[in-house]
Amino acid sequence: MLKNVKLISFLVVCSLWSMPKAAQAQALVPHTLQLDTGKLEKQGLSLAQEAAQLGQFQQFELALPRAKLASQLAPQNDKVWFLLGGLHLQTKKFDEAIAALKKAQSLNPKNPDVFFAIGSANFQQQKYPAAIASYQAGLKLKPNDPEGLFDLGNAYYMTGRLPDAIAQYQKAVSHDQKFWPAINNTGLIQYEQGDIPSAIKQWQTAVSLDKQAAEPLLALAVALYTKGDRQQGLAMGEAAIRIDQRYADLDFLKQNLWGERLLSDTKKFLELPRIQAALQQKESPLNPSQPPAQ
DSSP states (O other): OOOOOOSSOHHHHHHHHTSOOOOOOOOOOTTOOOOOHHHHHHHHHHHHHHHHHHHHTTOHHHHHHHHHHHHHHSTTOHHHHHHHHHHHHHTTOHHHHHHHHHHHHHHOTTOHHHHHHHHHHHHHTTOHHHHHHHHHHHHHHSTTOHHHHHHHHHHHHHTTOHHHHHHHHHHHHHHOTTOHHHHHHHHHHHHHTTOHHHHHHHHHHHHHHOTTOHHHHHHHHHHHHHHTOHHHHHHHHHHHHHHOGGGGOHHHHHHTTOOHHHHHHHHHHHTSHHHHHHHHHHHOSSOTTSOOOO
16 A cells, blocks of 8 residues: 555644634725735734645645645745645646755655655655655654654665664554554555465454455455455455555555555456456446335
8 A cells, every 4th residue: 555645634734723813905095015924924814724724625726726826825935835845746746845855854854744745746756766865854744753753664665675664653543553554555565475364463453443445355365365264355345445446556556555465466366256346336336227125
C-alpha cells in the first residue's frame, strides 16, 4: 500500500478556522492610499479556509486560486503556504508544490508535516534518496509519527533496503497497533522473500483490524489460493472485489508496491473463471438479458 499525503492536517484546518473572520469590505475613501495589512491578512486567511474546505471535497480547481490569492494576502503565514503546497501536491504539480512547501518551511522550520509533504513530492517523482532525507528530517521533529515512519519505510522499500523498510513498518505499528497499512506492507516484503506463512499472518492481522480493507484481503486470498486453500482463497477474493474493484487492476497494485512474485500469482488468480465472473457481476450488477428473480 502507498498512502497519499494528507491534504491538510486537522490541526492546520482548525488553526485556520480559529482565525478572526475577514472584515467586510469598506468603501474606498478618496485620497487614502494606505493599505490595512491586518485586514488583508484576515481576508487571506478567510480565503485559505474556503480553499481548505474545497480541498477536502477534492474541488482542487476551485481551491487552488483561493489558496494562491491567500498566499499573496497573508505571505508570512506558513499554514497558508503549506495548504497551497498540499493542493499542488494533490494535483501532481510537484515543482509548484515543493516551492510552496519550501516557503512554508522557511517560515516555520519546526513543522514536521511540511517535511513529510516534501518527502511525498519527491517520492512520487521517484526521487527516493531525497524523499528519505525529508522523511528523516520530519521524524527528527516528530519521531513517533506512524505515517511518517510508514512513508520512510516505503522509501526504503523502493531503494531495496528491505530490512530497514520492515524496521520502520514495525516502529509505525508499535506506536499505533491498528495501523494496518504498515502490517500489510510487511507482508508484501515477506511474500517477495518467499516467506509465505509470515506474509499470510501479516495479512490476516491487517484484515482483522479493518474488515473493509480490500488490499490485504486480496493479498491474503491470492496467498491462500496459491498454497492450496482454494475455496477460502476464492471466497476472500470475491469479497475483496466487492469492496474495491480497483485492486483487480495489476497496474494499480504495482503502484501500491506489490512485488513481482505477488503480481504474478495475482494475475493467475484474477484470470480464474470464478473471479472473472465476480468482476463481471461487479461491473454489471443488473443484466438486462436476465429476467428478474422471482
